[in-house]
Amino acid sequence: MKNSNLIINSDEIDLYMIKEKFKSRKNEVYYISIKNKYDRIMPCVLKRYIASKDNKSKETFLLKILRENGLNVPRIYFEGIDYILLEYISGKTLLEVITNLENKQGENIDFKKNYEIICKLLNWLENLYYISKKALGKAYVFEDVNFRNFIIKGDKIYGVDFEDCHCKGHKERDGGRICAFLLTYNPAFTKWKMEVTKLVIEIMTKEFNYDRNLLREEVTREFSAIEKRRGMKIPGDIIKKIF
Template sequence: MIHGFKRLESKRNHVYLIQSGTESFIVKVHKTSEKSYLESENVKLLRDKGVRVPRILGVSKNILIEEFIEGKTIGDLISRADTTWTESLGKWFSEIHSIKKQSKTLLKGDCNLKNFIFTEKEIFGVDFEYIHYGNPYDDLGKLCFFIMDSNSQMSMNDKKHLIKRFLSAYEDHSKTVVNPKIVAEYMEIEKKGALIRRERHTPKWL
């Protein structure tokens, strides 16, 4: 019996937190059944590879039901200047980037900070409609842009320090060396993309 129902923020889909008895779960209503199936297969791939993502509980047509992860999004935490998550996030990205196809790396794609949940012990990623293979700097640049662009009490210098901590954790766990100049180039690409997206959603009064 359902006794709790809350709509969650999402620009692409209808997403709900459902409480039934002692259980809580997420219901995501996609625009098409193909998108639900694709995301469920993406999540299964990641779980099989050991990446921390919610369990899929069921798929029916355009409806995806998945495990609810108790925690705070990185977007919520950074708005309160909480920086305890950087090590875990660097580790999470190193894990998804360890999945390869030929010479390319599996990417998260949508690196919005609200798509990462911190449980105080580890990071879980959510929203996997747009994973694809490519250059890992694409993900790193996007994530770092979202940190700099976040609505936070932190100063710009503090955000830059946060990025350095995240990238350092990523290097430690992935056993790679990150070139900050290339990250900055991909941040600029994401910045331009964000400006275009915002212009599309800005009301035209004249």
């Protein structure tokens, strides 16, 4: 590719096709198919950094360190000045999985199946905290726990967005946001979501050593942020009901 106006500019790629543009608040993210100089067709994710190139440096650094230490994250194929080309992880987002579970279960909640999915997510986060502390000296929290940022493929879960990842928090921050996000995805505050959120809290506090009081504070904090960010009315008794 010699045309500098093209999104990708690499001598390794002869042809590419944009298949889909993914939802992103800060950047341009595409699912693309590329043909390299060896005539191999590869599905990839192209992430072009619009907000800040510093975010690119931070994310690529973390992706490399975490992958080298065994965390399930996408492989970086190569980097441009303002973009990276990533391995495409085929599978379903955690949001799709959760939505399908609710639609299938209705009020007949399958606690065993839900327990498996919750533990899969929490184990991945525990590995993030452990690996980052071991490799970088401080435990990093994921921060942007939007369920679209997790891909479930077979029996594995992958995290795919590390721009907001930082080392200035505690795991209850991630836990609180998970609970608040789960409850407020459309349709919000359903009976299924309420029961599953209570299950999440029990697993976090009893099996993963989350501090219950700190977790409650973080859920409350995130509800306030959601009210401002989305203009959503949060029921005043919701914290009491789930804790």
